[in-house]
Amino acid sequence: MRSQxxxxxxxxxxxxxxxxxxxxxxxxxxxxxxxxxxxxLGLANIAVMLAFFMLxxxxxxxxxxARITLSALLFGSVTSFWFSLAGGALAxxxxxxxxxxxxxxxxxxxxxxxxxxxxxxGQCLACAVFFGHYVLTxxxxxxxxxxxxxGSLTAVIIHRFLKVKAITKG
Numbered sequence: 001m002r003s004q005x006x007x008x009x010x011x012x013x014x015x016x017x018x019x020x021x022x023x024x025x026x027x028x029x030x031x032x033x034x035x036x037x038x039x040x041l042g043l044a045n046i047a048v049m050l051a052f053f054m055l056x057x058x059x060x061x062x063x064x065x066a067r068i069t070l071s072a073l074l075f076g077s078v079t080s081f082w083f084s085l086a087g088g089a090l091a092x093x094x095x096x097x098x099x100x101x102x103x104x105x106x107x108x109x110x111x112x113x114x115x116x117x118x119x120x121x122g123q124c125l126a127c128a129v130f131f132g133h134y135v136l137t138x139x140x141x142x143x144x145x146x147x148x149x150x151g152s153l154t155a156v157i158i159h160r161f162l163k164v165k166a167i168t169k170g
Contacts, residue, residue: 002055011051011059018047018067019074026075036142042116042150044071045091049112049158052095060095064088083126090122091115108159113151120147 002010021043028041044067052060068088072081094115098106106114120143127139 007055007059010055011062014047014051014055014059014063015066015070017050018044018063019070021047022067022071023075036146039143039146042119042154045112045115045119046154046157046161048088048091049095049108049115049154050161053108053158053162057095057099061092064092079130082130083123086126087119087122090118090125094118108162109152109155112155112158113148116147116151116154117144120144 025040025043047067048060048064051063065085065088068081068084072078072084076084094111094117098111098114102111102114121140124140124143
């Protein structure tokens with residue numbers, strides 16, 4: 001079992017890692033390849049999910065909230081903060097549901113796709129509050145389809161990292 005100081009240090013590292021991934025996503029010209037407004041790969045979710053698997057749900061919540069807040073302050077706006085917070089809250093709800101019920105039925109891939117989908121649902125709900133409900137009708141199906149791809153991509157990265165961690169640990 002890790003000490004509380006070790007967990008706090010890892011939590012800080014995961015938050016910094018998530019910020020770096022957020023910055024990378026902010027500067028990547030993804031919109032030239034995939035012309036979906038506001039689309040991101042969801043790479044910062046890697047840090048949150050690693051914190052979840054390695055430290056637990058509470059630490060994943062702390063990493064998510066800290067990363068969203070710092071990311072909005074450094075490279076975002078008030079609107080991006082609320083959109084990210086809504087998406088992050090539903091993604092964290094997916095992690096909690098996994099922890100309480102679904103861990104027997106889903107692996108890293110299923111959880112990652114579910115988390116990506118919930119993040120997109122949260123962002124669309126925030127968008128509906130800001131701009132009207134019609135966005136859910138047109139935009140959400142596209143984002144849910146994209147969640148399959150982005151969630152699978154992040155799951156492969158998370159799975160490889162957890163595998164390497166298991167090998168080096170013992």
